Amino acid sequence: MNIRGEVVTMFGLAGLGLTFWLGMEWAPSVSINAFKAPDAQRIFYWHVPSAWAAMLAFGLLFIGSTYWFFKRSEWAWRLHVASSEAGLATGLMCVWSGCIWGAAEWGVPWDWTDIRLNTFAMLTLLSLYLVLGRKSQPDGIEARDTFSAFGMYGFVLVPITYVATRLWQIRHPGPVIATSEGSLNSDMSIVLLIGAISFTVLIIGHVMAGMRLTNLELRLEDLQRQYEERSE
Amino acid sequence: MGVIELSKLTVRRGRSQVLDSWSVSIDSGEVVCLSGDNGCGKSTVIETAAGLIPMEKGSSMISGQLIRDSEGRRGRTKFGLCLQDDCVMGDELVQERLLDAAGCNFDVSALLKNWGLEHRIHDKIAMLSGGQRRKIAILSGLIPAMISTEPVAVLLDEPDSGLDDDSVDKLVQIIRDLAAGGHAILVASHNSKVISSADRIVEFPFSERKGEPTTGTFNPIEKGTDRKSFIGHRMNLRTLSGVANNAIAGLLTLGAMLALLNPEQLENRLLTAFILAPALTAGLCGNPIHRLTLENRAHSWWNTKSMIPPNSIFHSFIIYSGITALASIITGELYLQLIIVGAVLGTITEAIVGLLSHATLRLSRPNAVMIRLLTPILLLPWALVVDTLST
Amino acid sequence: MSGQTYLVAAYLGMIAALGIWTWTVFARSRTLESKIKSLENALSNDESE
Known part of the structure; x- marks a missing residue:
């Protein structure tokens, strides 16, 4: 069965829509004692899942980059391309929503000394670099090797970002899910879970669609070459 | 083992496979010329031999030292290199470039005199014409062998491009003189005079024939003290x-x-x-x-x-x-x-x-x-x- | 600014990013498919000639 990435993406978008609605209408409000801007807290329902999706995308980027670099797998290169775009989009969503929420809750949109904020932004910038860089170069082994190398080395930031709030709580709060220290209201957890699943489905759909796109681009180039050879 | 030893090179560039398990061994005193159509892979061979391009398989060894292999291991040794691009910075001085290529002091003006460039010895390379710049690039590639009595590898990619006939004759003579001195030379060229200077001619990639070059005489340039580049x-x-x-x-x-x-x-x-x-x-x-x-x-x-x-x-x-x-x-x-x-x-x-x-x-x-x-x-x-x- | 304003700004930005990303992937896919189809047609016409 050949399921198109676009179809999976639609399911993901539907899930996001549901998350949004539940987050606005159903999830409980938070106390003014716990949050400076209780209304803005509802950003949480897309902010956290988008961060999770971005991490997933960066993980796929690492896999694609590594497999291309060491095994010269065409499939892996398509995964690199698709996941760098996915990481860029979800990374930007997380950084954007995080800055807005930070402005509301902390009074500042950014903190240059917070490890998590900066390493996450760095990963997003790395994706932007990979996406723009690839568009600036003709496709070939040199470009693929160079960008895969950056994709591999950049991955070192992922575990740092993940553990950052466990080791150094500077500005960004620590984990509230799946830990003994944090606690989340069960209704909030349900909405968050739906959001996480929806973003996961979205990422998978987009990566599938993106890989198909790269395949189409390569097919187009081959056809163009055949056409030119035929015309000579 | 030859002075230049390229084993089973498999190299991709852009979207194409340029070299497929290609090997060559060049002994001391031997000149091998690669000739063939544009885009057939001659420059790729030179650049891969110099360790500038990674390879899918195979290895490049010069003077017994591994320069690069498909595992990513790299090393460096003394050899002469002249690529199709001149590889010179405009703000380098003619004299300092040649001294850097040699890695030691020597009489640069005497060398430049043979090439009609002694009046440019203190000039910036940016002030030279294209042909003059090419001569400096070629000399940069030849000098490591010209000052050495031990066999040194020399890699030359289309050294004749941009040169007049007299300069090509001089180049060919130097190549034969260096071969007489025991140096190993790998040159890529379309020029019939350069091709005729080779002991072996590889019609890239597979066909090979013997050449009938003239014999040269090697007089090494006297070396001075060692010199660090900075x-x-x-x-x-x-x-x-x-x-x-x-x-x-x-x-x-x-x-x-x-x-x-x-x-x-x-x-x-x-x-x-x-x-x-x-x-x-x-x-x-x-x-x-x-x-x-x-x-x-x-x-x-x-x-x-x-x-x-x-x-x-x-x-x-x-x-x-x-x-x-x-x-x-x-x-x-x-x-x-x-x-x-x-x-x-x-x-x-x-x-x-x-x-x-x-x-x-x-x-x-x-x-x-x-x-x-x-x-x-x-x-x-x-x-x-x-x-x-x-x- | 009120909390609600921040909320709207955050979600608008995220929805815009999501929309642009999804649209570019889908639009590129359509464009490539049509280019491939016309080239395939041109090549098969050449063959039949």
Whole structure:
């Protein structure tokens, strides 16, 4: 069965829509004692899942980059391309929503000394670099090797970002899910879970669609070459 | 084993496989010429032999030293190289380029006299015509063998392009003289005179025939004392690239901050940040020598000499100390600790940005890729240092 | 600014990013498919001639 990435993406978008609605209408409000801007807290329902999706995308980027670099797998290169775009989009969503929420809750949109904020932004910038860089170069082994190398080395930031709030709580709060220290209201957890699943489905759909796109681009180039050879 | 030993080279470039398990062994005193259509892979062989291009399979060995293999292992040894690009920086002097190629002092004017260039000995390479520049590039490739009595490998890619007939004759004579001296030469060329100088001619990639070259006489050029290059620092002093590229950014940052802040009223974190910010901005501009090495692919030639790209790191340290000291003086006091920290921070920042730029040199359009997008990572350690020092 | 304003700004930005990303992938896919189809047609016409 050949399921198109676009179809999976639609399911993901539907899930996001549901998350949004539940987050606005159903999830409980938070106390003014716990949050400076209780209304803005509802950003949480897309902010956290988008961060999770971005991490997933960066993980796929690492896999694609590594497999291309060491095994010269065409499939892996398509995964690199698709996941760098996915990481860029979800990374930007997380950084954007995080800055807005930070402005509301902390009074500042950014903190240059917070490890998590900066390493996450760095990963997003790395994706932007990979996406723009690839568009600036003709496709070939040199470009693929160079960008895969950056994709591999950049991955070192992922575990740092993940553990950052466990080791150094500077500005960004620590984990509230799946830990003994944090606690989340069960209704909030349900909405968050739906959001996480929806973003996961979205990422998978987009990566599938993106890989198909790269395949189409390569097919187009081959056809163009055949056409030119035929015309000579 | 030959002086030049290329084993089972499999190399891809762009979207094509250019070499497929291709091998050649060149002994001492032998000249092998690669000839063939444009795009058949001759330049790829030369550049792979020099260790400039990674290979899917195989290895390149020169004078018994592994230069590069498919596992990524690399080494360096003395050999002569002349690529299709001249690989010279415009601000290099003719004399210093030839001395750097030799790695020692020798009578440069006598050598240049044979090529009609003795009057250009102290000129910048940018002032030469295309043909004259090509001659310097060729001489840079031949000199390691010309001064050595031990067999040295020489790799030449289309050395005849841009040369007049007399110069081609001179080149051919030198090639035969070097062969007589026991050196091993691999040359790629379409020119019939250059082809005729070869002991073996490879009609790329597979067919090979024997040549009937003339015999030469080798008279090695007398070597003087050894010489270290320090090309980066020399170029920096000549072009003031460190000032124009880096220091100016730091000074502008200082100027902008002065427009917004009263430095004498700054305290703690803000004071520390004010003093350290110019060095950070200057460092973020990267290696000031890097853009000079992009000229004529000079970085490729220097890559075969040393793993570390040409740089002016010691000068940079001084520049960053100076900028930080200036920022400190403006606040009304000389904070020695911060000056040292600023110098170190700026230097490390410059080195990291330089390495990032260097990593993209394999791309066909390295200038088009926006490496600066990755530089914000350097703000984090800077901010942490500011935080730590201000407490 | 009120909390609600921040909320709207955050979600608008995220929806815009999501929309642009999804649209570019889908639009590129359509464009490539049509280019491939016309080239395949041109090549098969050449063959039949």
